Amino acid sequence: MSAEDAVFRRERVIRFSDCDPAGIVFYPQYFVMFNGLLEDWISDGLAVGFGSLVLERRIGLPTVRLEVDFSAISRMGDQVVLSLAVERLGNRSLTLALRCESKEGQLRMAVRQVLVTTSLDTHQAIDIPPDVRAAIARTTAFNS
Numbered sequence: 001m002s003a004e005d006a007v008f009r010r011e012r013v014i015r016f017s018d019c020d021p022a023g024i025v026f027y028p029q030y031f032v033m034f035n036g037l038l039e040d041w042i043s044d045g046l047a048v049g050f051g052s053l054v055l056e057r058r059i060g061l062p063t064v065r066l067e068v069d070f071s072a073i074s075r076m077g078d079q080v081v082l083s084l085a086v087e088r089l090g091n092r093s094l095t096l097a098l099r100c101e102s103k104e105g106q107l108r109m110a111v112r113q114v115l116v117t118t119s120l121d122t123h124q125a126i127d128i129p130p131d132v133r134a135a136i137a138r139t140t141a142f143n144s
């Protein structure tokens with residue numbers, strides 16, 4: 001699998017609810033969009049099921065670190081592509097590279113996000129479950 005094949009992507013329209021009064025994306029809305037992308041990746045890309053992971057298995061994926069670079073604005077009505085790639089897979093955490101680009105490839109913003117797997121009962125870090133780890137290895141170019 002090539003590194004390009006390992007990138008999970010979703011197209012999205014920038015909506016009125018994403019924007020501030022100037023008609024551009026209000027920056028916290030990007031994090032809402034990327035959280036949705038993460039849920040889609042776990043459910044559709046990894047075939048694990050985000051709802052099952054959280055509600056039944058009681059496993060959370062809170063963010064513990066964010067690095068963000070804003071490169072260009074997105075306006076209401078813009079068609080963008082959100083992408084997610086695994087940069088690092090640890091025992092209890094994973095680092096993601098997230099991007100928002102125009103359909104023509106213009107970078108709007110890039111995020112490096114570190115997530116940790118936790119028990120939602122104890123709120124303590126736990127090892128990434130074996131099935132989740134296997135799904136990441138199966139669907140990405142990442143070699144653990």
